[in-house]
Amino acid sequence: MAAIYSVYTSPTHPPIPNHLPTLIVTPHGQPSNILYSYLHTNFNSENYLLTPSPQGDLCVAKLFPPRANNPTVKASASDPGHNSGHGGTSSRVVRCEASRNLKWSITNTGVISPIYKLALPSPDSPDLPLFQISKPNPNAAFWSMFYFAYAGHNIPPKRIEFGKIQKNPPGPNGGGTRITISGKSPEEKAVWQTLGEGNEDCVEWVVLCAALNLLDDEIIKAAEKNPPAPVTAPVAFLAPARIAQQQLPQRGPPPAQASMSPPQNRPPQGYPAQRAQGQPPLQGYMPISGQLGPRQSVSVAPNMGPTSRPPPPQQAQQAARSSYLLPSS
Numbered sequence: 001m002a003a004i005y006s007v008y009t010s011p012t013h014p015p016i017p018n019h020l021p022t023l024i025v026t027p028h029g030q031p032s033n034i035l036y037s038y039l040h041t042n043f044n045s046e047n048y049l050l051t052p053s054p055q056g057d058l059c060v061a062k063l064f065p066p067r068a069n070n071p072t073v074k075a076s077a078s079d080p081g082h083n084s085g086h087g088g089t090s091s092r093v094v095r096c097e098a099s100r101n102l103k104w105s106i107t108n109t110g111v112i113s114p115i116y117k118l119a120l121p122s123p124d125s126p127d128l129p130l131f132q133i134s135k136p137n138p139n140a141a142f143w144s145m146f147y148f149a150y151a152g153h154n155i156p157p158k159r160i161e162f163g164k165i166q167k168n169p170p171g172p173n174g175g176g177t178r179i180t181i182s183g184k185s186p187e188e189k190a191v192w193q194t195l196g197e198g199n200e201d202c203v204e205w206v207v208l209c210a211a212l213n214l215l216d217d218e219i220i221k222a223a224e225k226n227p228p229a230p231v232t233a234p235v236a237f238l239a240p241a242r243i244a245q246q247q248l249p250q251r252g253p254p255p256a257q258a259s260m261s262p263p264q265n266r267p268p269q270g271y272p273a274q275r276a277q278g279q280p281p282l283q284g285y286m287p288i289s290g291q292l293g294p295r296q297s298v299s300v301a302p303n304m305g306p307t308s309r310p311p312p313p314q315q316a317q318q319a320a321r322s323s324y325l326l327p328s329s
Contacts (some may be wrong), residue, residue: 002183004028008176038212061098061205098205113138142166147191162191179211
């Protein structure tokens with residue numbers, strides 16, 4: 001089963017100081033049909049994957065990146081370019097959890113270029129590798145996604161490519177970043193069963209969280225390469241109030257942070273409503289079984305018709321598609 005998503009910066013969430021922009025995930029070619037929002041809180045150290053519902057946004061997954069203001073970490077915790085030689089491996093691990101008691105981690109093990117490895121916790125052995133996202137070479141313009149298929153206890157797992165992350169070409173419904181789960185061959189389709197039969201929507205959450213974490217790192221790197229231009233106006237020509245503002249150092253988090261805690265409806269208590277039914281999952285493939293609780297909803301067919309939500313204004317859509325895109329190398 002194929003699935004293609006597009007990621008944009010949200011045109012309806014205003015920027016929050018010291019926080020990364022809110023991202024939205026839509027079916028490819030349907031920018032007004034929002035499947036998920038990715039909200040950053042607590043200075044980017046507690047992030048939420050939310051899905052819309054009639055009762056309000058429901059949280060389906062949470063990510064806990066290391067704090068960027070940690071003195072042992074220079075900037076983004078999941079990019080070696082930001083913390084090489086600082087903080088060790090633990091500073092590059094993003095802890096994740098989702099509905100149905102699903103927990104996993106995203107670790108950047110790359111040296112020259114990022115290599116994101118997703119693993120499930122294992123109580124009696126090292127964490128079990130699940131997915132990997134990396135570039136075929138440091139100059140490639142896309143990222144490849146792999147999963148690991150296990151055939152036996154003493155047999156090394158097989159790495160199977162199942163999709164890509166790349167920049168969308170510009171156009172009326174273009175821009176943003178594309179996440180593709182190809183689903184062409186039986187092996188590629190089997191990625192939906194990597195968490196067991198009936199948990200295809202959990203696979204969607206894990207893949208999207210990994211891609212969104214990657215985009216956060218790319219946004220930070222792009223901002224570091226192109227810092228905002230300094231004010232060139234002489235101080236003598238600034239109004240006294242503005243001069244006073246510039247001379248006062250900011251202490252503590254901005255006032256807007258008081259409202260950044262997730263609403264009461266957002267802790268992971270519910271699951272997203274069933275969106276659509278696609279082809280039946282491939283039977284008999286369960287490389288990792290028994291990891292999750294009972295299934296309550298499935299959302300594995302993102303290529304559906306538009307919802308009744310009105311599309312954002314054209315100008316806002318254009319701004320969303322033109323900023324914070326995955327840069328090509």
